[in-house]
Amino acid sequence: MKIYIPGDAAAQSVGSDLVAVAIAAEAAKRNLDITIVRNGTRGALWLEPLVEVEISGQRIGYTNVTSDDAAAVLDGSHLSIGAVDSFDWLTKQDRITYKRVGIIDPLSIADYEAHGGFVGLAKAQKLSQAEIIAEVTESGLRGRGGAGFPAGIKWKTVMEAEADQKYICCNADEGDSGTFADRILMEGDPFTLIEGMAIAALAVGATKGFIYIRSEYPAAISQMNKAIEIAAPKLGNFELKVRAGAGSYVCGEETAMLESLEGKRGVVRAKPPLPALEGLFGKPTVINNVLTLASVPEILASGSAAYKARGVGRSLGTQIFQLAGNIKQGGIVETGFGISLDELVNGYGGGTLTGKPIRAIQVGGPLGAYFDVDKLSVSADYESMVTAGGMLGHGGIVVFDDSVNLAKQARFAMEFCSIESCGKCTPCRIGSTRGVETIDLIINGKDVAKNKELLLDLCEVMTDGSLCAMGGLTPLPVKSALTNFPEDFGGAK
Ligand SMILES: Cc1cc2nc3c(=O)[nH]c(=O)nc-3n(C[C@H](O)[C@H](O)[C@H](O)COP(=O)(O)O)c2cc1C
Numbered sequence: 001m002k003i004y005i006p007g008d009a010a011a012q013s014v015g016s017d018l019v020a021v022a023i024a025a026e027a028a029k030r031n032l033d034i035t036i037v038r039n040g041t042r043g044a045l046w047l048e049p050l051v052e053v054e055i056s057g058q059r060i061g062y063t064n065v066t067s068d069d070a071a072a073v074l075d076g077s078h079l080s081i082g083a084v085d086s087f088d089w090l091t092k093q094d095r096i097t098y099k100r101v102g103i104i105d106p107l108s109i110a111d112y113e114a115h116g117g118f119v120g121l122a123k124a125q126k127l128s129q130a131e132i133i134a135e136v137t138e139s140g141l142r143g144r145g146g147a148g149f150p151a152g153i154k155w156k157t158v159m160e161a162e163a164d165q166k167y168i169c170c171n172a173d174e175g176d177s178g179t180f181a182d183r184i185l186m187e188g189d190p191f192t193l194i195e196g197m198a199i200a201a202l203a204v205g206a207t208k209g210f211i212y213i214r215s216e217y218p219a220a221i222s223q224m225n226k227a228i229e230i231a232a233p234k235l236g237n238f239e240l241k242v243r244a245g246a247g248s249y250v251c252g253e254e255t256a257m258l259e260s261l262e263g264k265r266g267v268v269r270a271k272p273p274l275p276a277l278e279g280l281f282g283k284p285t286v287i288n289n290v291l292t293l294a295s296v297p298e299i300l301a302s303g304s305a306a307y308k309a310r311g312v313g314r315s316l317g318t319q320i321f322q323l324a325g326n327i328k329q330g331g332i333v334e335t336g337f338g339i340s341l342d343e344l345v346n347g348y349g350g351g352t353l354t355g356k357p358i359r360a361i362q363v364g365g366p367l368g369a370y371f372d373v374d375k376l377s378v379s380a381d382y383e384s385m386v387t388a389g390g391m392l393g394h395g396g397i398v399v400f401d402d403s404v405n406l407a408k409q410a411r412f413a414m415e416f417c418s419i420e421s422c423g424k425c426t427p428c429r430i431g432s433t434r435g436v437e438t439i440d441l442i443i444n445g446k447d448v449a450k451n452k453e454l455l456l457d458l459c460e461v462m463t464d465g466s467l468c469a470m471g472g473l474t475p476l477p478v479k480s481a482l483t484n485f486p487e488d489f490g491g492a493k
Helices: 016-029 067-075 109-114 119-125 129-139 151-160 181-188 190-204 218-234 254-261 290-302 304-308 341-348 373-377 382-387 406-420 426-443 448-465 469-473 475-484
Strands: 002-004 035-037 051-055 058-062 080-083 167-172 208-213 239-244 285-289 318-325 331-336 358-363 370-372 396-401
Touching: 016 035, 016 067, 051 067, 058 067, 109 190, 109 218, 119 190, 119 290, 129 151, 129 190, 129 290, 129 304, 151 190, 151 285, 167 181, 167 190, 167 254, 167 290, 181 190, 181 218, 181 290, 181 318, 190 208, 190 218, 190 239, 190 285, 190 290, 208 218, 208 254, 218 239, 254 285, 285 290, 290 304, 318 341, 341 358, 341 373, 341 396, 358 373, 358 406, 370 373, 370 406, 370 475, 406 426, 406 469, 406 475, 426 448, 426 469, 448 469, 448 475, 469 475
Parallel strands: 002 035, 167 208, 167 285, 208 239, 318 396
Antiparallel strands: 002 051, 051 058, 058 080, 318 331, 358 370, 358 396
């Protein structure tokens, strides 16, 4: 009998290691011959630890298992969602990039290959560099780290650059609030990221790669290191290393990440030159998010047409949404772009955990806009989010109930920027501090009209004058809070 007990950080945080020990002990007591697989989470985080017992090829899922429940799980009497393959919340999704996460043993190459692993790389090895890039461009794949830049165009620039050395850098800093899809993928299916990076390396002619993982992700760091060692024979002359970040939000900004990778303080660089031309150690460098690179193997394996058949407009393929904050059913939802925010937070998410009405959602991390419930009908795709006054970012959605105060959230955005600013440019470094002071004056009812005007003026300076999107986008949550929730700033709705 095979028993799958998630070993990723999310499941570990709610006791899955103790559950594994208890189930092994109970099985030994009963002389049961079992194999425990430490898989990744399926992403239904509110059900963790979700233990799956495989009987005649079918996996039955037992929910919120504790170490006291070992006997009930083995008896089949514990609370269950039944066959995991028929679990509505999962079957409704369209898992492409995440197709193996939670299903396979993350560190078994045999399991990876049995579930379609390395098919994309094998295809890429038969194509020319230009043909690989054409396939990625044709798929419509855009960067999942936040900016949504087309991956194929970036790769073409690096391929065409003349240099004795090129690099592939994977951005796994994942600093956005309410996001965890990079981590869950790295812990649950690390070979997919490695395969995607190997394809990128082939496409642009790079021989070295780095995965920059935030130091707050020790389990992902360890998992990726193990997976790289196991996969090395498959990678030819492509040498891949993990580097741990030092705990700074701005180190997720691509040029600050390059500085950090070079061993320097994580301060942003002025652009141009673009990293694609002068990136790591001054050499042409592909920088892509974990999810961008992890989407590539399937695009090569099944073809760009199948990938771009999903999504809407210029937002093609699937997005891995992350539901967080005050939400009943938090976790990972991979589905084609174009699903409504309502379907995500009320459909998949089941509304707030407190049961109180939703008052606001923040989409796209700490620099994303605060939407009121009127915006729940908006389609979750790059263009519609911008039209609605926000951005999709890395696909994180944080839900707030009616106890939230949006003036305080706007203050938090400015304060976050002042703490996390790298300090290189004045609008971000000083503007954010003045922003906190100005919001405090508004909250305390001092010259409200005048200070609101000043705050908007300051936001304009930050948007136009900041060196990177850290200062450039901080006005988005602030202004959206002011516009969508004026009553929290002493105004009328
Ligand atoms: C302040 C700031 C933080 C960022 N953090 C991340 C991050 O944690 N992960 C990420 O992939 N991109 C992050 N980005 C975006 C990167 O600068 C860059 O656009 C991205 O890594 C490119 O990869 P992609 O094209 O695959 O999205 C951040 C940008 C800014 C301005």
